[in-house]
Amino acid sequence: MLVSAKEMLDKAKAGHYAVGQFNINNLEWTKAVLQAAEEKKSPVILGVSEGAGKYMTGYKTVVGMVNGMMEELGITVPVALHLDHGSYEGCKACIEAGFSSVMFDGSHYPIEENVAKTTELVAITKEKGMSIEAEVGSIGGEEDGVVGKGECADPKECKAIADLGVDMLAAGIGNIHGKYPANWEGLSFETLDAVQQLTGTMPLVLHGGTGIPADMIKKAITLGVAKINVNTECQLSFADATRKYIEAGKDLEGKGFDPRKLLAPGTEAIKATVIEKMELFGSIGKAE
Numbered sequence: 001m002l003v004s005a006k007e008m009l010d011k012a013k014a015g016h017y018a019v020g021q022f023n024i025n026n027l028e029w030t031k032a033v034l035q036a037a038e039e040k041k042s043p044v045i046l047g048v049s050e051g052a053g054k055y056m057t058g059y060k061t062v063v064g065m066v067n068g069m070m071e072e073l074g075i076t077v078p079v080a081l082h083l084d085h086g087s088y089e090g091c092k093a094c095i096e097a098g099f100s101s102v103m104f105d106g107s108h109y110p111i112e113e114n115v116a117k118t119t120e121l122v123a124i125t126k127e128k129g130m131s132i133e134a135e136v137g138s139i140g141g142e143e144d145g146v147v148g149k150g151e152c153a154d155p156k157e158c159k160a161i162a163d164l165g166v167d168m169l170a171a172g173i174g175n176i177h178g179k180y181p182a183n184w185e186g187l188s189f190e191t192l193d194a195v196q197q198l199t200g201t202m203p204l205v206l207h208g209g210t211g212i213p214a215d216m217i218k219k220a221i222t223l224g225v226a227k228i229n230v231n232t233e234c235q236l237s238f239a240d241a242t243r244k245y246i247e248a249g250k251d252l253e254g255k256g257f258d259p260r261k262l263l264a265p266g267t268e269a270i271k272a273t274v275i276e277k278m279e280l281f282g283s284i285g286k287a288e
């Protein structure tokens with residue numbers, strides 16, 4: 001059964017490790033992430049962007065697939081199904097469809113409107129036993145066609161949003177989505193430290209986990225990051241393994257064109273990437 005992300009993140013923050021959010025795109029992605037989590041006894045968050053939700057034909061399909069797969073695979077570790085960068089309308093649709101967690105990305109609204117909408121969604125999610133993530137300071141990179149650079153959030157705004165009763169908070173600390181440019185300045189630990197000073201035990205969320213050096217990830221965890229989002233890296237692993245299979249001509253050998261064979265190396269590659277991240281984040285064995 002799906003659970004809210006609150007308990008697993010509070011435990012992670014207290015235990016100085018982070019839980020990975022791995023975005024899913026289809027059945028293979030979901031299977032790879034769930035199998036990795038179960039095998040390594042790690043709590044996990046399945047992230048679904050609005051675009052991926054649409055691709056999978058809608059949120060109800062996602063909920064049905066994830067719930068069914070968890071039962072069929074006998075998953076025992078805590079799993080949260082979380083809307084990533086949700087709009088106000090998207091959050092409401094996911095609450096209705098049976099997600100266990102949502103992120104309301106109100107970072108593009110003026111702070112007053114972000115506060116008003118977040119307050120309303122906090123009340124609804126609390127009543128349903130779901131968790132909610134809020135974002136302060138926009139996180140750069142390309143997300144659904146919007147390109148930005150790594151901004152730093154205002155710690156006072158973070159405190160104001162945290163006080164609304166959200167369960168986790170994403171603050172921009174120079175991180176960006178997608179691949180990092182060669183001239184990237186790195187994470188702003190001063191900002192992260194200032195945010196944690198003001199928000200206390202609130203689990204902080206690091207978006208754009210792909211390509212941040214391991215030592216920066218580890219330092220961010222010591223400064224209160226308890227959830228790290230990984231998306232692009234699994235996509236790159238999948239594409240790389242699939243390309244190798246095709247380039248080696250394996251789809252032309254015997255029944256190598258069978259999708260169950262064609263997609264197998266990519267699926268295994270996602271699983272390997274997820275396990276590698278769980279090791280780095282320190283979440284392995286935390287669901288035992």
Ligand SMILES: [Zn+2]
Nearest residue numbers: 139207208229
């Ligand atoms: Zn993000």
